[in-house]
Amino acid sequence: MELRQLEHFIAVAEESHFTRAARRMHIAQSGLSASIRALEVELGAPLFLRTTRQVELTQAGRALLPEARRALATVEAARDAVAAVQGLLRGTLSVGSLQCLHVVHLPAVLSRFHELHPGVEIRMRQSGNAELVEEVRAGRLDLAFVTRQPRLADDLRVSTLASEPLVLACAPGSPFAGRESVALDELEEQPFVDFNADWGTRDEVDRTLAAAGVDRHVAVEVNDVHSLLDFVGFGLGVALVPQSFAVKPTRAHFVGLRGDVPVAETVVVTGHTVSAAAHVLLDMVVEARAGRLRAAG
Template identity: 70%
Template sequence: MELRQLEYFIAVAEECHFTRAAKRLRVAQSGLSASIRSLERELGAPLFLRSTRQVELTPAGRALLVEARRALSATDAAKDAVAAVQGLLRGSLAIGSLQCLHVVHLPAVLARFIAAHPGLEISLRQGGSGELIEQVRAGRLDLAFVSRPARYPDDVLVEPLAGEPLVLACAPEHPFAAREKVEPAELRAERFVDFPPDWGTRDLVDSVLTAEGVERRVSLEVTDVHSLLDVVTFGLGVALVPQSFSVKTDRVRFVELAGAVPAWETVTVTGDPMSAAAAALLHEVHEARSGRGPGAVAC
């Protein structure tokens, strides 16, 4: 099995079409098809269900796709390691991030990082924590900044970055707005605003309230912080959010939660082994966190 065969296989799997895959790779379709057939013979199983319009992965193909991406990612990491020894980071670095990353000002860090490593191609995407962790595991991302999940795959590396308490966000006219502290169990009758499942703080809030016997109603779901706070401002619901959200608006009241409530943690997730480019970016992030680089700010 050759790396080129895996590269061809991944392209066909992602394009669902041999012609489009050949154009993307800038190779002859006949050569690409022959390479796939050779790979199927070597593995003793068909990888695609072929039709006149498109191709679909077989169960064997779906199993191979995860490992093929991982193998190519490991190859890139090996190349990066050699380049890093020579003092030249090159290749690509795919990053995932939560929509609002308070613990570090990622654009400032990336600007500094790209200036130091102009030969490196950077890509960035946002999403929910579970989705981003799975993309790291599958080799589609090198590094992700996410909230700590209850569980994560064994084949990724997880490193704590920062933690902060949850607080109650409510409208200024809400009865809880004048309180110093609120017990989580008191929120039983409240209508909630939150992010979709597996997004932002949703999983942690669910676990905190479930532990208090609170079966909550999430009446409104949003996918960005500022929309959440706007909805809370107008009294359409309350939310449990990281304390850092309090710097974003003065139109919402933020009230401390009583009792031993688990902190919301931001972690970094990388492949195992970690690529040289991901390690270099993490170094920049820690420099920023320590005050020797672009500082941590609220988004």
């Protein structure tokens, strides 16, 4: 089995089309088809269901796809390790992140990384927690910044970047606005503004309120912090948000929670094989995070 065959297989699987895959790999379609056939013969199983309109993975193909991605990622990591010894970073760094990552200013960190390592192509993707984690697990992302999930696959590494309490955000005219603290059960009949499912801290807030026995109604769903705070500030609902949101310019007021205060934990997820470029970026993120904490102190 050759690495080139795995590259051809992944291209066809992702494009669901031999012609597009051949164009992507800069190879004649006949050569691509021959490569896939040779791989199927070696493995003793068909990898694709071919029709006149589309190409679909067989059960064997679906089983091979994550392993093929991991194999290529391991090879790329080996190349990166040799390059790193020579003081050279090259290749591609694929980064996933929640939108409005509040614990570190990622654009500034990526800009600095690009300045220091212009030979590395940076690819950036924003999405929900579960999708980003799956992209890392499948080898399509080198690392992702997400909110910690209750259960993560054993083939992933998880490192905590920041942990902070949740607070209540409410409008200036809300009866909660002048309070020092609020209990979760007082929020029973309040309309809520929150992120879309699997976005930001939404899942953590869902679990927190369910555990407190609060049957809530989400009146407004958004996918960015600024919209959430705007809707809250103008009285469309309350929200439970990380404490650091209080530094953002907004009409909303922030009130602490009483009792067993829930926390939002931002983590970095990687595979067990981490590229040299990803290691460098993680070091820069930790340094930038420490700098922000020193400035805040």
